[in-house]
Amino acid sequence: MLNExxxxxxxxxxxxxxxxxxxxxxxxxxxxDNMEKYKYMMGQAHAYLRISQEISNLLNPKEQKNxxxxxxxxxxxxDLKD
Numbered sequence: 001m002l003n004e005x006x007x008x009x010x011x012x013x014x015x016x017x018x019x020x021x022x023x024x025x026x027x028x029x030x031x032x033d034n035m036e037k038y039k040y041m042m043g044q045a046h047a048y049l050r051i052s053q054e055i056s057n058l059l060n061p062k063e064q065k066n067x068x069x070x071x072x073x074x075x076x077x078x079d080l081k082d
Contacts, residue, residue, distance in 0.1 A: 009055055013055055019048050
């Protein structure tokens with residue numbers, strides 16, 4: 001991959017991380033006054049994380065685990081045990 005492409009991808013990932021952090025700060029700071037806004041912000045946060053993860057996967061391909069073990073809508077902490 002060309003150096004310019006890596007720089008662009010790194011800038012995009014940095015922007016996504018900052019946007020995600022901003023949403024978290026806003027939520028913690030009491031910037032949510034209704035459920036509609038909460039759902040919207042959660043959707044944004046999920047999208048930022050998903051896009052960032054896809055970029056990481058493209059840059060550092062790894063063997064994918066079976067999706068049946070860990071569906072996309074479940075947060076998994078720690079390693080999966082076989």
